[in-house]
Amino acid sequence: MKFSNPLCIALSAASILAFSACSKSSLTPPGEETAQTTLSGNKQVTAAATTPVGTVIYTSNGYKLTFTNNASGFDDATRQKFVDMYFSIYPKLLNRFYTGATKQVTFVIDPNYNGVAYTSGTTVTYSAAWMANHPQDVDVLTHEVMHVVQAYTGGTPGWLTEGIADYVRYKYGVNNGPAGWSLPAWSSSQSYTDAYRVTARFLVWLELHVRATIVDDLNTALRNKTYSGNTWNQLTGKSVDQLWTDYSNNPAL
Numbered sequence: 001m002k003f004s005n006p007l008c009i010a011l012s013a014a015s016i017l018a019f020s021a022c023s024k025s026s027l028t029p030p031g032e033e034t035a036q037t038t039l040s041g042n043k044q045v046t047a048a049a050t051t052p053v054g055t056v057i058y059t060s061n062g063y064k065l066t067f068t069n070n071a072s073g074f075d076d077a078t079r080q081k082f083v084d085m086y087f088s089i090y091p092k093l094l095n096r097f098y099t100g101a102t103k104q105v106t107f108v109i110d111p112n113y114n115g116v117a118y119t120s121g122t123t124v125t126y127s128a129a130w131m132a133n134h135p136q137d138v139d140v141l142t143h144e145v146m147h148v149v150q151a152y153t154g155g156t157p158g159w160l161t162e163g164i165a166d167y168v169r170y171k172y173g174v175n176n177g178p179a180g181w182s183l184p185a186w187s188s189s190q191s192y193t194d195a196y197r198v199t200a201r202f203l204v205w206l207e208l209h210v211r212a213t214i215v216d217d218l219n220t221a222l223r224n225k226t227y228s229g230n231t232w233n234q235l236t237g238k239s240v241d242q243l244w245t246d247y248s249n250n251p252a253l
Contacts (some may be wrong), residue, residue, distance in 0.1 A: 041123045051075040051109075060087050064104040071128035078131055081138045082107060089142055089172050093149045105140075116140055119147035139173035139181065159191050159192070160218065160227075163199025164244045167215055170200055186251035192244045194225035207246050210236050 055068045065086050069079065086105065094101045106123040113127045117140045124144040131137070146168040152161060169176065170183055183201040184190075190198050205215045217235050221227040232240040 050074060051076045052078040058083055058087070058177040061091075062103055063087060063091060066104070066106040067109075068106065069109040071094075071109045073132075074109050074128055075132065075135060078135060078138065079109075082126075082141055085138060085141050085174060086145065089174070090145050090148075092172060093146055093168060097146075097149050097216070098151075098223060101151065105145065105148055107172040112250075117144050119144045120141065121151075122148055124148065134179070136175055137181070138175050139169050140177060142173045143169045150219070150222070154225050156222050156227065159195035159199055160222070163192075163203055164215060164219060166196045166200035167203045170197075170204065183253075186248065188248070192240060201253070202244065202247055205253060206236075206243065208253060210243065210246075 039101075050072070051069045051074045053069055053072055055066060056094045058065045058067065063086075064212050067079065068082065085108070090105065094103070102122050104122060107130050108123060109131070110125050111128040113125055114129070115127055116130045116137075117124060117126045119125075122124060124141070126140065126144075130140075143165045147161075150161060150164070169181070173181070176182060182197075183204065184197050186201070192199055192202050198233065203218075211217070214235060218227070218231065218250040221231050232238065232243060236243060238246070
């Protein structure tokens, strides 16, 4: 993916280097800018390119991404996917859900974090180990950057926040299939408060069968701190429990 007139700056402890294109740095350390090919016996072995440890700043069309890699050996193809996805997906989320959201986001690749990913303010931290073991799961980014857009405050139900973020992954994800990620089938053991994919599927069903703008409306209420249990009644004429019963009786999407 190419960006119009982008500015990229790579920062290291020893120097500051300016690059002419965001899609690929042209001044990476020797031996790391491309995949390396070596001979092993009579076989040709190609080693994946890795991202140097350090920080790179990408800007395009008013958006800024500060990418800090703290993990040696981090796959450079994953780094490139993250950059491309940020500039293609994040603006769509901002335009749909909150045009006043920040346009400056930081990604951190952490070799010491044992989870998957988490968002704090405008910074998203990714587990280097998770991405190494699940290289197709790049849409953790899609989920996490929605949290940057959300930035809800004051008594927001966590199950609904996470459900909306997974709804966004379902709608805007670019690699869910290869990653083995999908919305779960309905089960009688589920509840709308289960969060994540269970709640996301409920929201998709509501969007299709009850109110087309339900997710946008809930997002607005959460942002404006007007959300309450009665919000569901105001938007649909039914309580969330009644809506869940309707969904459970006919959960097909």
